Amino acid sequence: MIDIKISDAPLDIAACLSNAADNECGGQVVFTGTVRNKTNGRPVIRLEYECYRSMALKEIKKIAEDAIRLWNVRRIVIHHRVGVLGIGDTAVVIVVSAPHREAAFEACRYAIETLKKTVPIWKKEIFEDGEEWVSAHA
Amino acid sequence: MKIRILAFGIVKEFVNSSSLEMEIPEAVTVGALKAELEALYPGMKRLKTYLVAVNDTYAGDDETVDTNAEVAIIPPVSGG
Numbered sequence: 122m123i124d125i126k127i128s129d130a131p132l133d134i135a136a137c138l139s140n141a142a143d144n145e146c147g148g149q150v151v152f153t154g155t156v157r158n159k160t161n162g163r164p165v166i167r168l169e170y171e172c173y174r175s176m177a178l179k180e181i182k183k184i185a186e187d188a189i190r191l192w193n194v195r196r197i198v199i200h201h202r203v204g205v206l207g208i209g210d211t212a213v214v215i216v217v218s219a220p221h222r223e224a225a226f227e228a229c230r231y232a233i234e235t236l237k238k239t240v241p242i243w244k245k246e247i248f249e250d251g252e253e254w255v256s257a258h259a
Numbered sequence: 260m261k262i263r264i265l266a267f268g269i270v271k272e273f274v275n276s277s278s279l280e281m282e283i284p285e286a287v288t289v290g291a292l293k294a295e296l297e298a299l300y301p302g303m304k305r306l307k308t309y310l311v312a313v314n315d316t317y318a319g320d321d322e323t324v325d326t327n328a329e330v331a332i333i334p335p336v337s338g339g
Contacts, residue, residue: 154339170338171267172267172338173265173267173331176316176331177338179315179316201338201339212338212339213338233339236338236339237336237337237338239336241267241312241331241333241336241338242336242337242338242339243268243269243337243338254269254334256336256337257269257306257307257334257337258305258306258307
């Protein structure tokens with residue numbers, strides 16, 4: 122079972138967990154990505170996320186399908202937030218359910234690492250004294 | 260032929276818009292399109308790297324772009 126969403130509204134971690142519930146699974150791993158208050162010591166005020174929605178959904182689906190195929194995973198939930206996020210807001214939630222914990226941990230790690238490399242979502246950091254698209258420059 | 264190109268993230272600032280129209284030769288390759296973009300918008304060269312997507316899929320430099328394709332410039336992603 123795959124549950125994917127890109128949303129302008131706050132993410133519901135409890136709903137993600139219950140969407141991933143499965144009586145055949147003994148291990149559920151949750152990753153949440155949260156907006157941090159500084160980058161390299163520089164205070165961050167907020168983050169602004171945008172996405173190329175159709176392609177982002179397609180790339181996230183590919184990650185979920187690969188996680189299911191490569192590990193013995195039964196359910197995976199990947200929700201990503203876009204728009205303006207403040208410090209402490211949840212930007213991404215990934216829940217992986219598998220019969221055993223090893224697969225759940227590995228698949229969850231794979232999902233977040235791959236998402237950060239392939240999914241067309243971008244964030245701009247707004248600092249007190251400027252702003253910057255993350256990772257854009259050499 | 261004329262194609263529409265979508266711009267995201269920092270690329271919107273380089274091209275001053277979230278989309279642009281470009282006149283390109285028939286069956287242009289992604290590589291040739293990138294060279295043309297960099298000539299028109301020198302800011303593109305300041306990017307660490309970037310990719311081009313054709314119809315929602317990352318495209319290699321040798322692939323050709325059809326008239327009705329949806330083309331997007333993908334600067335380094337930073338989700339999560």
